[in-house]
Amino acid sequence: MGVYYLEHGAMQRSSQVIYDRAGSVFSTFDGKGLDWDTILDGADYFHWSGITPALSKACAELVKTAIQKANEKGIPVCGDLSFRSNLWKYGKAPHEIMPPLMEGCSLMIGGLKDFNVCLHKSWKKFSEAKKEIYDLFPRLTYVAQTDRQSSSASENKLSAELHGAKKSYSSKTYALTHIVDRVGSGDAFAGGLLYGLMHFKPQQAIEFAMAAGALKHGVPGDILLCSLAEIQEVASGQSLGKIKR
Numbered sequence: 639m640g641v642y643y644l645e646h647g648a649m650q651r652s653s654q655v656i657y658d659r660a661g662s663v664f665s666t667f668d669g670k671g672l673d674w675d676t677i678l679d680g681a682d683y684f685h686w687s688g689i690t691p692a693l694s695k696a697c698a699e700l701v702k703t704a705i706q707k708a709n710e711k712g713i714p715v716c717g718d719l720s721f722r723s724n725l726w727k728y729g730k731a732p733h734e735i736m737p738p739l740m741e742g743c744s745l746m747i748g749g750l751k752d753f754n755v756c757l758h759k760s761w762k763k764f765s766e767a768k769k770e771i772y773d774l775f776p777r778l779t780y781v782a783q784t785d786r787q788s789s790s791a792s793e794n795k796l797s798a799e800l801h802g803a804k805k806s807y808s809s810k811t812y813a814l815t816h817i818v819d820r821v822g823s824g825d826a827f828a829g830g831l832l833y834g835l836m837h838f839k840p841q842q843a844i845e846f847a848m849a850a851g852a853l854k855h856g857v858p859g860d861i862l863l864c865s866l867a868e869i870q871e872v873a874s875g876q877s878l879g880k881i882k883r
């Protein structure tokens with residue numbers, strides 16, 4: 639089983655991650671024999687993370703197949719680029735693997751660094767990257783990114799943007815002090831964004847997504863364990879950390 643080890647940072651000491659996933663069962667799984675019709679039946683979205691194709695050639699091919707099957711069924715595909723330099727160890731660079739996977743996406747999540755690495759570019763600003771990204775990937779409807787400003791490992795400011803081809807939407811900024819655990823906040827944001835786009839208008843969707851991502855910083859472990867109502871309270875500005883009695 640693939641594992642990772644996390645040393646939590648605090649104040650000016652950074653957190654550090656050590657991955658131990660090479661040779662894991664998942665990294666060698668080729669997906670042969672999977673019934674994609676059953677797997678994708680009733681799916682609202684197919685979501686993949688850039689962590690998976692970083693593990694091995696087999697994983698990259700598996701993701702590519704899954705995206706193709708989702709495209710064939712008309713299921714929208716969300717790709718979270720999630721570049722992790724410590725994972726790309728099988729002789730391939732991200733720009734050799736990621737572009738064909740990105741072609742199948744209607745929604746992509748990633749910052750300027752993710753797009754530069756995955757497309758072998760050197761864009762200086764996200765605004766200049768955005769235009770070319772939409773030209774490169776005709777399926778694309780939205781690109782989402784978060785903006786994190788770190789004062790220390792314990793104190794960050796976080797906001798997000800949702801970019802359409804012609805119009806962009808920005809969330810409120812969250813001042814996150816005394817962070818409990820930021821690992822998994824990107825996944826919480828992605829989950830919140832998918833839910834938001836399925837149920838709300840774009841502005842509400844990015845607010846909901848960022849509320850989910852912000853809320854994760856107060857939850858230990860790498861999974862956001864909370865209710866829909868809790869996220870909605872944060873998104874609407876009703877929750878200020880008061881005790882509920």
